[in-house]
Amino acid sequence: MKITDAEILDLRFPTSLGRHGSDAMNPDPDYSAAYVILRGDVAGAAEGHGLTFTIGRGNDVVCAAIRALLPRVIGHGLREIFSDMAGFWRHVNGDSQLRWLGPDKGVIHLASAAVINALWDLHAKQSGKPLWRLLVDLTPAELVRCVDFRYLTDALPPEEALDLLQRAAPHKAAREAVLRSDGIQAYTTSAGWLGYSDDEIRRRCRDAVNEGWRHFKIKIGRDLAEDLRRAELVRSEIGEERFLMFDANQVWDVPQAIRWMGELARFNPWWIEEPTSPDDILGHAAIAAAIAPIRVATGEHCANAVMFKQFLQAGALHVCQIDACRVAGVNECLAILLLAAKFGVPVCPHAGGVGLCEHVQHLAAFDAIALAGPREDRVVEFVDHLHEHFVDPVRMREGRYLLPESPGYSTEIRSSSRTAHTHRSP
């Protein structure tokens, strides 16, 4: 099967109307997807669906970048692509002229995520397997051949990555059986958006406790007195035995983060997320040293594997929050999972947005089965928005993701939703 055709869609959902997703940096996001459908030359065959999540304005710019990347993909055969996937990944991301626009970051990298993920969705559908299953069934050597190790070898040579995977391999079947019955542990962000009233927060906390949730994240960083009050409120609802996490969404400078967290420490946070600029590795390391034992989490805005590598090398990150669409798709996520496993740091993927939960459940399942193995401190973000638009939406039970079963990467948006939410430029 050869990729012969692509369709690009600018999809937007008016989430800002309900103040869903509001935080200290992003008061009114309109969750959006720069969406690509790849089609092949086999009549009646599956389509590959990939998307990048944005929060509204500029979604069209990412669509333009997807368009610029398509000549790297159209005309190539699926078998050829997956026979040397690291090489093909480099081919897509290494166009010398387009690379200038990054390299490996920002709009062009977001666009690459959509394209690369669409290829994996197509490959998984063609294989008749959900993506996590496809990855789990690859041999350690095949997995290593999916990763472009350029710029990573000082921290993780390919031989060491192979060794990590080989050590996990004998445990795959047993771990999978556990995940099939128990699902993957999740945490909820749905109670703690900044735009919600106290009553709404209380109501959402109680609902979540009743549903069996044990991990709660709230947004902070706009006003210290207000943050202290809301942390108190949430703590009183969820009790001391459940876990509370804070998310500052990048609003602090380094000294400011240390000062505010000094005040907020008394609520015993399980982590502080994005305390400062997502680019500031050394800043995160300074914050981590100053506020220990509170753990530092980041990653949803971390541009690429080279940045994650350094966060890990510097001891600047204790919770690794990969985003399935900010780095360039499954291959780069694999690289980051391997780096995190090497450094012994849990991967707790960023989710929410449009379809991020659908994506990351596959990556977390792979990590738990075939790489890092079971960890009590692995929790996958869950936000209860927009799942109804997906053909194969996540299924939750008592605060846990159930393993997806349909072939593909669960990234396909329903045709009716695509039609209803296609954005027309004004």
Added chain:
Amino acid sequence: MKITDAEILDLRFPTSLGRHGSDAMNPDPDYSAAYVILRGDVAGAAEGHGLTFTIGRGNDVVCAAIRALLPRVIGHGLREIFSDMAGFWRHVNGDSQLRWLGPDKGVIHLASAAVINALWDLHAKQSGKPLWRLLVDLTPAELVRCVDFRYLTDALPPEEALDLLQRAAPHKAAREAVLRSDGIQAYTTSAGWLGYSDDEIRRRCRDAVNEGWRHFKIKIGRDLAEDLRRAELVRSEIGEERFLMFDANQVWDVPQAIRWMGELARFNPWWIEEPTSPDDILGHAAIAAAIAPIRVATGEHCANAVMFKQFLQAGALHVCQIDACRVAGVNECLAILLLAAKFGVPVCPHAGGVGLCEHVQHLAAFDAIALAGPREDRVVEFVDHLHEHFVDPVRMREGRYLLPESPGYSTEIRSSSRTAHTHRSP
């Protein structure tokens, strides 16, 4: 004067035909500019011209990003903008939805550079001064108010920036007099592109020596034996008393950089530029430690001031190569100049491309007069391409930039060149 109108142009020059600009990462660049013209509501008044340099494909994506940023600028008055320029800079770069596409990196940041620089060009033209002169005439307090210190205060609080500028202020007139007579020291990259034949390199070296050049940079990194041969050839032409710099354009991993530079050290390089990923602060620090006393240079692909801050904090960079169009314009360049001055590192701007020489001569002049002062190790890149397309092109004498005299930022491309090189999408 209020900004009422903007024109965006996708300009491309077919430089790949002559192998100009060829290096180990970029074999065939077509130098391009995503170009914006800002116009105001005053009849007959000047226009602001700003551009971002790219190397071809994807220039349209940057144009789309400029379009997305325009609503942040249109309708604002020039006096209002420059009365709180740091605030306005944050306003342009801080649109919460567009910020998601970076933040502060890649396509959206490149686009911001064009817009911010167009505003400074307009402001300088309205003031009747070349940009360097406009900046030199600002008081230290006014300059500090041009910089957004978010994420920088742990390395450089505003008070310390003010102090740096105040200490330089008494020397401004004397330093300017020296620059007026002597110009600004430059180095040439024109002899050492990878795509040139040996004969062409020899000829270009001899010409440059005869013109008075003392600093020569060559591209390396594709083949070690070939690099050694070409380094020998260039050294034999320029002699031991002139300076030779190497540029690897990001092709090495960290261990590989250390290994290759072990071999190339015998040619006594004055610096090695971009030995590995431009995001790898810790990698550059490791390379710097291993190959000392050879200095490490980087910056043309450094995404923003937060990254430069860390390169400086980590001792990973001895030569700071700002790019006038990759970071978000004059304001962010000022932030980086201040950081470099604080850490005592010379700023040797990246130039070449389309109009980068025209831009950075202003920044280097400001730095030499009003901030870091005279330094023998400050050399500004010079490449002799495409200057004929500019209304106010650089003027060189014996390997030195003469101070620009026309009002503005020298960023305006001639109308006839704009017409001739406007790219039509296929």
